[in-house]
Amino acid sequence: MSDLEHLDVLVVGAGISGVGAAYRLATSSPGTSPARTWAVLEARDSIGGTWDLFRYPGVRSDSDMMTLGFPFEPWTDPDAIADGDKILDYLRATADRHGITERVRLGHRVVAAEWSSADARWLVTVEHAGGRDQLTCGFLYLCSGYYDYDRPHDPRLPGLEDFGGRVVHPQFWPDDLDVAGRRVVVVGSGATAVTLVPALAARGADVTMLQRTPTWIASLPRRDRVRNALQRVLPPRAAGSAARWKNVLGTLGVYELSRRRPALLRSLLSRSATRALGSSELVADHFTPTYDPWDQRLCVVPDGDLFEAVRDGRAHVVTDTIETFTEGGVRLGSGRELAVDVVVTATGLRIRIAGGIAITVDGETCRTGDLTVYRGTMFAGVPNLAMCIGYVNASWTLRADLASRYLCRLLDHMDRHGWRVAVPRAPGGMAGQPLLPLRSGYVQRAADELPRQGDGAPWLMRQNYLLDRRDMLHGDVTDGMSFAR
Template structure:
């Protein structure tokens, strides 16, 4: 094995999570050898992949940004290009870019207990290469970058216009003066509709069922005040905690008092739309807020586009596509030059990498998570997964700091392997607390969580912060030399 390059840590993915992991690895133990393997030719992950009009964060940037590099741009809800610039600048500033190996798609990882190391197989433009590492940290997000969800829309092959998926937006697409139908009502659709209207399209959002939508200011005035009166890093931390607590408050209210939250969201939408009828017809879901993700629209841009007549919403189901558009089950026909299928993403945990432990395949769907980031009976491996009810980075950064604590503990005690061990008879539960289509479709691939700590995937930053930064790294963990 000695002829293969060996690193202490291999990080997979150079998006938000991978860049954050790189910073934590380089600052906690500078002597450790590590590299980031990135399948694509550029960093940024989601923010480099998605180029559709209006693409933006649906979390505030004080919590989506890194705690070690506070977001300073005036926009609290920021567009994709700004976020990508921020990620590039951060990676350059902390010398992370030079540790990224682009065009390295990890396809398999094999753990050997005899050697206490992972052998990582990489595809470089059709050529297979291998390297080894003592610890493998998967920061590849949980979307399938190659394949979005395809809902098999009836008759779509008969449509004579252009069909576009937001994940693969054509750079040269001009929608000005054209009829555009956006199919979907999730975060991508509610972002696209006002952006396409701004570009001169006659745009209709066609939804099977409504989604809960709330408006947030694009600029955070409280943060602006904090920045005037406090030094930079302190202002960033204060704004971060203000938003963490605010987001948690909305989530807890939604879970404990759903009727109150339904009323607040419906009233907010009615104020923005100037119509209770529109809210009743198109913006009142049958499910409770946060049974599925709550969609955020900055400065109510979607509501404003609908109110002004620049965009329309139709709630109906598709009977079939026809050459000039879509026929609905109600009999109505929607004319379209362009159809955008904002019908959702596919979850792909662990980057779709084939994991084997001592020759035995370990499918993610058969695993149980430990602290929401490692797997029972899988040594020296962590997966970075963010929150569903708050900014991804909040949890991603805690996970990276926990990995560094664990690595330091192993080094101090001369341990070569750390393996979470689940107690017998533990009851398994679904990993994510959402009834969203993309979560349901991935049931078979998602690992489960347990029925008590440290086997829970909690959606609570303050509790996770306590446990990940100060909890006992030896709890339910088997170490070996």
């Protein structure tokens, strides 16, 4: 291994998590001597992650940009719910401004990582256009999210192979697809579907959202008037911080309401939808799920654009099951038939933990489904490895930034005491439970692949920014951790 390039920290992924991690690594310990070495490896040919991959019509944030944006780089665009191209520009500008772009190695896909206790380092195998290389690192930080970028979920829709029109998946939206004047069916009712339907209607499609079951949908203003007012009277960083905290507390309050008084939140969401649609019957038939809000992820529509498109007759919603696709459309379980030119399968994403990297520790394979998370960031029994996982009930970046700052605290502690190895050690007899508190299909389908969490701190991944901020930024980094030189 001595002839291989060695880095103190290797970050995998140059999306929103990786760019944030790089900033924290670059700024957390500027006086460290010798300077900490690090780099970012990105499998794709450009920076941006999710926001570089998804190019379907209307793609946008489903969280407000004051919390989805970085705390060190306040979001200043007037839109609080922003389009994907604006977010991508923001990410790339942030990476350029802070000298991160030059530290990113594009077109480098990590395929394997092997920990050696004898060498106290990771041996990382990387594929790129020139072939395959290896390098070593002291600490490996996976910032590749938990979605499969290469394969979306395929529910095997019956008879789809017999359909004579065009079939597309939002994850791989074709540049040449013109929907104007065409009959489009969007299969699904999640965040992607509720984004696509009004966007396709605006492009002149006769669009129908075909859903098996409804989803809870909340309308939020595209522009945050309070944030915009703060920007007029405060410096950019102060205005960004104030707006960020306003939205953190507001989002947390809604989530807590959903857990403590779900019937009240159901009523509030239903009344809001009724006002937007002008029809309680439409709400009862197509926008009232059987589950409580936040049992599955709550979908957001900016300025109620989906409701407006349905109310104006530019889009339609059908709640039914699919019996089979035919040459010219789809036959539903009710016997109704829809004539279709284009089918959009907005049927969800697949979870892939650790970016599909084959991870071994001293020759033993680490199966992600067998692991237990520590502080929602590291894994019991796995040395010098962290993974960035964001919130499911709030902006991803809120928790991603805490994870990166915690990792920097841990690295600083190790440097001060001469430790080379940090391994979380789970207590005996700890009860395990699912990692993500959602009943969404993509979570249930990945039950065997998702790591578990414990029953108490620091083994419990709480969906609470205030508690996490206290523990990740000020908690004892030695709690539940063993160190070695």
